[in-house]
Amino acid sequence: MNQLSQFQLATQLLYAVAIPYFFAAMWLEYRVIKRLQGQKPDIQGPIDIVQGYELKDSLCSIAMGALKLVTTGIALIWSLPLMAWLFQHRVFDLGLSSWWFLPLLIIGDDFCYYWYHRVAHRCALFWAEHSNHHTSEHYNLSTALRQSVLGPFYSFVFWLPLAWLGFDPVTLAFAHSVNLLYQYWIHSEVFEVHGWFEKIFNCPQHHRLHHAKNEEYHDCNYGGIFIVWDRWFGTYRDFKPGVAPVYGTLTPVLSTNPLKQGVMGWVHLLQKVGKAQGLVNKLKCLWLPPGWTPQQMS
Structure with missing residues (x-):
């Protein structure tokens, strides 16, 4: 078995292990939450009130995770050939057997993820596909499965530079x-990780603030695996004593239908573009932050 085949097999094993892991972890978290509920809230810590699970909300999130797999498969029809073409015209020949290849691959992938994620919150065109990950007003492990349904169709552009630099698309799929x-595990209210680990890696206490719609926590903590990107690029925020995270989006989607959840970000954006007067304002609706509104609409 060659090295590329090993990466492909490892990716398949990750998905095979992920499904039982997801459901076992959700069950365990649910049991922990049931024990925590009813305890007196402590607003001096980041865990104010553990909201727990709501059945329809969680089922919607799980269904959206399944839909993401479908749309990812469809998007491969054009994303994979483009990445393969860039890889054929790569700048470097990176040795898969080198000790540094795997760490560099993971770091490079997460660096691209950070910039995708940051743009997805600051550009309406990408917020339209990413926003459905934030629509739940609950924060638990099922929320992690509320994936962007439309994102695979165009968000892959942020990873194209890696293929051009010399990372085979098979290795990028693994990363x-x-x-x-x-x-997955950082979408939880019931525990935190401190010490040296939280200085480098993304932890639940970081990511729950990212999901908060409070003004104090807007647009922060974009890292996937590593929180160091946020510390370096000025987007890191820590918990403010007395300010508990409030989850959801400023424009709520009041439905637990996964199809509606998956497309409503684009529906809202197209409605906004349709109401804007003039080509310039319509283009600004697409490229400026999602909260921007032309004067004619204000």
Whole structure:
């Protein structure tokens, strides 16, 4: 078995292990939450009130995770040939057997993820596909499965430079799977990780602030695996004593239908573009932050 085949097999194993891991972890978290509920809230810590699970909300998130797999498969029809073409015209020949290849691959993938994620919150065109990950007003492990349904169709552009630099698309698929699997466990209110680990890696106490819609926590903590990107690029925020995270989006989607959840970000954006007057304002609706509104609409 050659090295590329090993990466391909490892990716398949990750998905095979992920499904039982997801459901076992959700069951365990649910049991922990049931024990925590009813305890007196402590607003001096980042865990104010553990909201727990709501059945329809969680089922919607799980269904959206399944839909993401479908749309990812469809998007491979054009994303994979483009990445393969860039890889054929790569700048470097990176040795798969080198000791530094795997760490560089994971770091490079997460660096691209950071910039995708940051742009997805600051550019309406990408917020339209990413926003459905934030629509739940609950924060638990099932929320991690509320994936962007439309994102695979165009968000892959942020990873194209890696193929051009010399990372085979097969290895990029592996790294992306590792990144997504890592991010699952940080969608939890019931525990935190401190010490040296939280200085380098993304932890639940970081990511729950990212999901908060409070003004104090807007647009922060974009890292996937590593929180160091946020510390370096000025987007890191820590918990403010007395300010508990409030989850959801400023424009709520009041439905637990996974199809509606998956497309409503684009529906809202197209409605906004349709109401804007003039080509310039319509283009600004697409490229400026999602909260921007032309004067004619204000």
